[in-house]
Amino acid sequence: MNYDIIVENISIFPGPGREIIPAPSFVAVKDGTIRSLGPMSASPSRERAAQIVEMPPGRLLMPGLVNCHGHSAMSLFRGMADDLPLMEWLNEHIFPAEGQFVDEEMVYWCTLLACGEMLKSGTTTVADGYFHEEAAARAFTTSGIRSVAAHGIIDFPAPGVPDPQHNVKTAADFVKKLKGTHPLLTPALFCHSPYTCGPDTLKGAKENARALGVKLFIHLSETKAEGMIVQGSHGLSPTAFLNDLGILDQDTVCVHCIHLDDNDLDLLAASGAPVVTCPESNMKLASGTAPLPEMLRRGITVGIGTDGCASNNDLDLFGEMASATLLHKIMNQDPTALPAATVLELATTGGNAVLGGHPQGGLIIEGAPADMITIDLDQAHLTPFYNPDLLVYGTKGSDVREVFVNGRALIEDGEIISFDLHEAKERVRKLAEKVRRFRN
Numbered sequence: 130m131n132y133d134i135i136v137e138n139i140s141i142f143p144g145p146g147r148e149i150i151p152a153p154s155f156v157a158v159k160d161g162t163i164r165s166l167g168p169m170s171a172s173p174s175r176e177r178a179a180q181i182v183e184m185p186p187g188r189l190l191m192p193g194l195v196n197c198h199g200h201s202a203m204s205l206f207r208g209m210a211d212d213l214p215l216m217e218w219l220n221e222h223i224f225p226a227e228g229q230f231v232d233e234e235m236v237y238w239c240t241l242l243a244c245g246e247m248l249k250s251g252t253t254t255v256a257d258g259y260f261h262e263e264a265a266a267r268a269f270t271t272s273g274i275r276s277v278a279a280h281g282i283i284d285f286p287a288p289g290v291p292d293p294q295h296n297v298k299t300a301a302d303f304v305k306k307l308k309g310t311h312p313l314l315t316p317a318l319f320c321h322s323p324y325t326c327g328p329d330t331l332k333g334a335k336e337n338a339r340a341l342g343v344k345l346f347i348h349l350s351e352t353k354a355e356g357m358i359v360q361g362s363h364g365l366s367p368t369a370f371l372n373d374l375g376i377l378d379q380d381t382v383c384v385h386c387i388h389l390d391d392n393d394l395d396l397l398a399a400s401g402a403p404v405v406t407c408p409e410s411n412m413k414l415a416s417g418t419a420p421l422p423e424m425l426r427r428g429i430t431v432g433i434g435t436d437g438c439a440s441n442n443d444l445d446l447f448g449e450m451a452s453a454t455l456l457h458k459i460m461n462q463d464p465t466a467l468p469a470a471t472v473l474e475l476a477t478t479g480g481n482a483v484l485g486g487h488p489q490g491g492l493i494i495e496g497a498p499a500d501m502i503t504i505d506l507d508q509a510h511l512t513p514f515y516n517p518d519l520l521v522y523g524t525k526g527s528d529v530r531e532v533f534v535n536g537r538a539l540i541e542d543g544e545i546i547s548f549d550l551h552e553a554k555e556r557v558r559k560l561a562e563k564v565r566r567f568r569n
């Protein structure tokens with residue numbers, strides 16, 4: 130058997146709960162799949178590989194990270210309006226800027242910039258929800274990242290969907306058009322929330338998602354105010370409302386899930402609906418803290434996301450992992466509340482399960498998709514390296530040196546090689562100048 134690529138001279142962290150395979154070790158990849166790995170003494174002969182990547186000392190190979198929720202194109206609004214209450218932030222800053230600037234070109238370039246940031250910090254799969262999502266999908270495939278691209282649905286005029294009567298159809302048409310067009314792209318639907326989408330919209334979106342065999346994403350119970358609005362309109366908590374509509378199942382991905390009572394948690398667990406937690410966005414907007422330990426105790430599948438980087442303000446999942454574990458420790462006043470190993474699961478195998486990825490996705494094992502990153506452990510802040518907990522507590526996105534998605538090298542020694550990141554940055558800076566003038 131021949132290989133497309135053999136990565137040599139690495140230590141390997143195969144994934145959460147697994148022992149590190151010490152250096153010098155190898156991984157051999159063929160057709161986007163990990164075919165063989167182990168100590169260099171067992172490595173296939175070099176003649177059998179089209180490409181050999183020999184690593185300098187100190188490189189740790191680990192699974193690429195899975196960002197289960199974001200609005201990539203919002204990179205344009207990074208740092209535009211900080212330190213504001215949620216409703217003022219949304220209504221007076223984000224919505225007006227989106228109304229003015231979100232078009233296909235903006236979504237393409239700002240999503241491509243986000244791909245650069247995510248890949249450089251070790252994310253190999255992203256789930257995105259926005260408008261003009263076809264342009265976002267184009268950016269994802271251009272960058273080489275693995276993606277779930279979900280078209281936004283909301284009961285208001287939105288970018289590219291001026292008449293909300295067509296919101297579900299527009300999103301469903303997007304899925305029909307893109308399904309099966311690219312092996313690394315999975316289209317999906319994204320309802321904004323139970324308070325911005327009425328019952329008919331929610332049911333229509335879920336019917337279409339079921340018929341098309343795709344995921345439905347939704348922001349759920351992000352704020353206390355949302356709970357009061359939905360309770361006032363429908364007499365139920367947001368989770369019970371979705372359950373009542375028959376929307377909760379294992380293909381409905383619920384994002385945030387902060388203000389839940391025991392009944393809500395039981396409903397989520399019984400339905401099999403996975404949850405995505407976005408701790409930095411929740412902290413920055415002071416939305417609250419999701420009851421993750423209770424979710425995990427009930428067996429709910431949980432992934433982690435950055436959310437859009439207007440509410441974060443970055444897309445670095447290493448930082449997000451550290452925030453997640455520290456947040457839950459302080460909120461529970463319990464240093465064991467959300468251990469580093471559990472957070473690594475959320476960002477790898479958990480996220481992969483949330484998105485319905487390959488059964489072995491999120492691991493470096495034979496048969497798994499070759500979505501892999503390397504960390505440069507030859508850093509002061511990563512010395513010594515006793516165990517993978519330091520990947521959560523001490524590692525930064527900037528410690529990522531190589532990134533492979535489906536066996537293809539996208540980052541080499543810290544630099545993007547799959548597309549022109551410099552051009553994306555220039556384009557977004559020019560757009561940001563227009564945003565600045567609009568706001569002055």
Ligand SMILES: [Zn+2]
Binds near residue numbers: 437
């Ligand atoms: Zn979001």
